[in-house]
Amino acid sequence: MRRLIFILPALILVALIVIFPAAETIRWSFWGWDRLEMTEFVGFDNYERLFGSRSFINMARFPTQNPPWGALIHNIVWVIVFIPLTALLGLFLAVLLREVKGGSIIKSMIFIGMVVPLVVGGMIIRFVFDGRAGIVNAALRTVGLDDLARTWTAFPDTALLSLILGSVWIWTGFAMIIYSAGLELISKDLYESASVDGASPWRTFRRITIPMVKPATLIVVVMNLIYVLRIFDIVYVATRGGPGGASSVLAFQGYLFAFQQREWGMASAVFTFLTLAAAIISVVLVRRVK
Numbered sequence: 001m002r003r004l005i006f007i008l009p010a011l012i013l014v015a016l017i018v019i020f021p022a023a024e025t026i027r028w029s030f031w032g033w034d035r036l037e038m039t040e041f042v043g044f045d046n047y048e049r050l051f052g053s054r055s056f057i058n059m060a061r062f063p064t065q066n067p068p069w070g071a072l073i074h075n076i077v078w079v080i081v082f083i084p085l086t087a088l089l090g091l092f093l094a095v096l097l098r099e100v101k102g103g104s105i106i107k108s109m110i111f112i113g114m115v116v117p118l119v120v121g122g123m124i125i126r127f128v129f130d131g132r133a134g135i136v137n138a139a140l141r142t143v144g145l146d147d148l149a150r151t152w153t154a155f156p157d158t159a160l161l162s163l164i165l166g167s168v169w170i171w172t173g174f175a176m177i178i179y180s181a182g183l184e185l186i187s188k189d190l191y192e193s194a195s196v197d198g199a200s201p202w203r204t205f206r207r208i209t210i211p212m213v214k215p216a217t218l219i220v221v222v223m224n225l226i227y228v229l230r231i232f233d234i235v236y237v238a239t240r241g242g243p244g245g246a247s248s249v250l251a252f253q254g255y256l257f258a259f260q261q262r263e264w265g266m267a268s269a270v271f272t273f274l275t276l277a278a279a280i281i282s283v284v285l286v287r288r289v290k
Helices: 002-028 045-051 070-097 105-108 118-128 135-142 155-183 190-198 203-212 215-231 233-238 251-260 264-289
Strands: 030-035 038-043
Touching: 002 264, 030 264, 038 251, 045 264, 070 155, 070 215, 070 251, 105 155, 118 155, 135 155, 155 203, 155 264, 190 203, 203 215, 215 264, 233 251, 251 264
Parallel strands: none
Antiparallel strands: 030 038
């Protein structure tokens, strides 16, 4: 009873801030709306309209033409490119800097991306890929690839890619820190035994390091997945979902439905779908690793 008294304030706070808004969002997704007022119960009509909307899924353009492909496909592409890149770079840096003198200082510098607010991160991404002042285009001109130099966020075929690569820079530091903590839990006796047996560095990495950091990989994948599904700040600041919706994602599309088109039922359907997708995928990943 005493324990319940201690956790009761936290339970009330979670109910008010998380559970109640989530339940209301689900309820709203089944109703029709006239500006800010519910009109009638429409069942799954909002979901049918959502999945039939080209701003959500545009199979007429995917994959033969350049974006926009629809917010859902953009999120899927973001997951496919972003998560493997972030995990591989984080693991590579963690292993590389493990025994390097001054490695902690270098890790701190790499982790700066995580400290930067996402709004500022979006502004940095926009500046980095700028056609005139951006460091990416300066590097391309240096190696003689002047034809590729342009404002990446202003073109449909490169806007989404520029945001994904920018977010990789932001989150690589997080993956590196998680993997560094995971590497510290691996007994050095395993590496010494492998060395005595004549195992090559690659074989040691593949047979010892990768299997032993699976719990760290789970954390990186789940956290990155949640980040990708709810990403909004970077898209809003860097491209506003443009050009022509080429970099729009689910959370940003929900924002457009709610605050520009006043389609509260459609917006609620988007965020309900987002929540269910994140929950289901996270549970599947955790169970698979177990």
